[in-house]
Amino acid sequence: xxxxxxxxxxxxxxxxxxxxxxxxxxxxxxxxxxxxxxxxxxxxxxxxxxxxxxxxxxxxxxxxxxxxxxxxxxxxxxxxxxxxxxxxxxxxxxxxxxxxxxxxxxxxxxxxxxxxxxxxxxxxxxxxxxxxxxxxxxxxxxxxxxxxxxxxxxxxxxxxxxxxxxxxxxxxxxxxxxxxxxxxxxxxxxxxxxxxxxxxxxxxxxxxxxxxxxxxxxxxxxxxxxxxxxxxxxxxxxxxxxxxxxxxxxxxxxxxxxxxxxxxxxxxxxxxxxxxxxxxxxxxxxxxxxxxxxxxxxxxxxxxxxxxxxxxxxxxxxxxxxxxxxxxxxxxxxxxxxxxxxxxxxxxxxxxxxxxxxxxxxxxxxxxxxxxxxxxxxxxxxxxxxxxxxxxxxxxxxxxxxxxxxxxxxxxxxxxxxxxxxxxxxxxxxxxxxxxxxxxxxxxxxxxxxxxxxxxxxxxxxxxxxxxxxxxxxxxxxxxxx
Numbered sequence: 001x002x003x004x005x006x007x008x009x010x011x012x013x014x015x016x017x018x019x020x021x022x023x024x025x026x027x028x029x030x031x032x033x034x035x036x037x038x039x040x041x042x043x044x045x046x047x048x049x050x051x052x053x054x055x056x057x058x059x060x061x062x063x064x065x066x067x068x069x070x071x072x073x074x075x076x077x078x079x080x081x082x083x084x085x086x087x088x089x090x091x092x093x094x095x096x097x098x099x100x101x102x103x104x105x106x107x108x109x110x111x112x113x114x115x116x117x118x119x120x121x122x123x124x125x126x127x128x129x130x131x132x133x134x135x136x137x138x139x140x141x142x143x144x145x146x147x148x149x150x151x152x153x154x155x156x157x158x159x160x161x162x163x164x165x166x167x168x169x170x171x172x173x174x175x176x177x178x179x180x181x182x183x184x185x186x187x188x189x190x191x192x193x194x195x196x197x198x199x200x201x202x203x204x205x206x207x208x209x210x211x212x213x214x215x216x217x218x219x220x221x222x223x224x225x226x227x228x229x230x231x232x233x234x235x236x237x238x239x240x241x242x243x244x245x246x247x248x249x250x251x252x253x254x255x256x257x258x259x260x261x262x263x264x265x266x267x268x269x270x271x272x273x274x275x276x277x278x279x280x281x282x283x284x285x286x287x288x289x290x291x292x293x294x295x296x297x298x299x300x301x302x303x304x305x306x307x308x309x310x311x312x313x314x315x316x317x318x319x320x321x322x323x324x325x326x327x328x329x330x331x332x333x334x335x336x337x338x339x340x341x342x343x344x345x346x347x348x349x350x351x352x353x354x355x356x357x358x359x360x361x362x363x364x365x366x367x368x369x370x371x372x373x374x375x376x377x378x379x380x381x382x383x384x385x386x387x388x389x390x391x392x393x394x395x396x397x398x399x400x401x402x403x404x405x406x407x408x409x410x411x412x413x414x415x416x417x418x419x420x421x422x423x424x425x426x427x428x429x430x431x432x433x434x435x436x437x438x439x440x441x442x443x444x445x446x447x448x449x450x451x452x453x454x455x456x457x458x459x460x461x462x463x464x465x466x467x468x469x470x471x472x473x474x475x476x477x478x479x480x481x482x
Contacts, residue, residue, distance in 0.1 A: 188258075398426075
């Protein structure tokens with residue numbers, strides 16, 4: 001009896017927190033460059049062959065968060081399934097061959113097997129833009145399909161190449177973060193079970209300028225990458241330019257989606273990619289023009305940045321890193337550099353520069369080629385700092401919610417929605433029933449706004465846990481079936 005009571009108490013405690021939307025294996029598969037693939041399924045990266053991808057810059061990959069099974073990958077223009085075949089309706093997306101963060105994949109909150117695929121378009125041809133498509137993995141015999149009615153839905157006509165996301169403090173939703181071209185405006189979208197919100201337009205930091213008229217090249221400051229720290233508390237922007245300009249660091253509030261406290265970490269030209277360390281204490285920046293790379297100590301921003309040197313295996317002289325940077329499931333930081341036979345690896349990215357161990361991981365490319373791009377992942381996947389406890393906003397959602405009769409003696413019970421449900425913040429997003437053992441018995445989603453009945457004809461006698469999920473609150477009720 002004591003075991004049952006303890007387990008019930010544990011269940012109530014766990015249900016009081018929103019579900020974690022990501023586990024630890026969503027970044028197990030990488031596809032990038034020309035036919036280059038890696039698997040981190042066994043911790044150590046192993047080559048994967050057979051990919052038809054051919055892309056100079058950023059890509060994106062979706063894998064199962066629990067098993068690491070590959071779902072699909074994309075260069076922002078084409079989507080390939082796990083068999084390395086073009087996914088149904090997977091061609092003609094509006095990413096770009098030369099977009100630093102051409103794509104990003106997020107799970108559709110509270111809809112397992114459904115994904116948002118966001119794409120950014122390069123301004124090399126003066127046609128930028130942020131769009132999304134939806135991928136449904138239940139289609140095409142489980143191989144997935146891009147849903148035609150959602151394909152290339154425009155979100156922002158003047159979105160730059162910079163694209164990242166941060167999990168909401170409620171641990172279910174996401175904040176999608178981009179930047180408007182030729183402006184000092186960040187665009188922050190809430191991605192929830194209700195869809196994608198209108199953008200919060202946050203005027204903060206510097207203007208990311210377009211290429212000047214009459215310049216002898218077309219490259220402006222819309223290039224470069226934007227990333228969140230793994231703990232979601234900071235954002236950094238590498239803003240490309242042929243002249244020195246600030247490398248940008250900001251604070252981020254994962255409850256409100258607010259960006260604040262702009263700081264310049266120094267002026268650099270050719271800013272291309274960046275990465276925080278897994279413990280959020282260090283920040284790395286790569287410069288594309290002169291193949292430079294630097295480490296910043298976020299615990300001591302008065303300390304000058306330190307150059308990151310790498311071994312050049314061709315002539316045994318130090319050289320610099322210049323391409324994309326990306327954390328991996330093994331806790332290491334990987335860096336792409338054009339025409340190398342492998343990736344450069346920082347084995348201890350949390351360490352101070354004096355103890356940074358950097359090597360080259362050579363790969364049997366079998367005709368493949370490494371360019372400057374790597375996959376764009378949700379950075380919270382790699383966080384090693386303790387998570388902050390979830391403290392939902394105070395609302396009156398669910399205060400007069402009724403469940404009757406209770407105990408249930410017949411074949412049905414009724415849920416009477418509370419009087420606050422007419423307000424947007426009190427729309428019921430999901431109703432879930434659990435057995436006391438913790439097994440999910442029933443789940444209903446998508447704006448349940450009216451009084452409804454639940455059939456319990458086949459439910460055995462016992463105690464059940466009813467969970468009501470609102471946008472910023474979770475309400476728990478107990479139900480007894482006699």
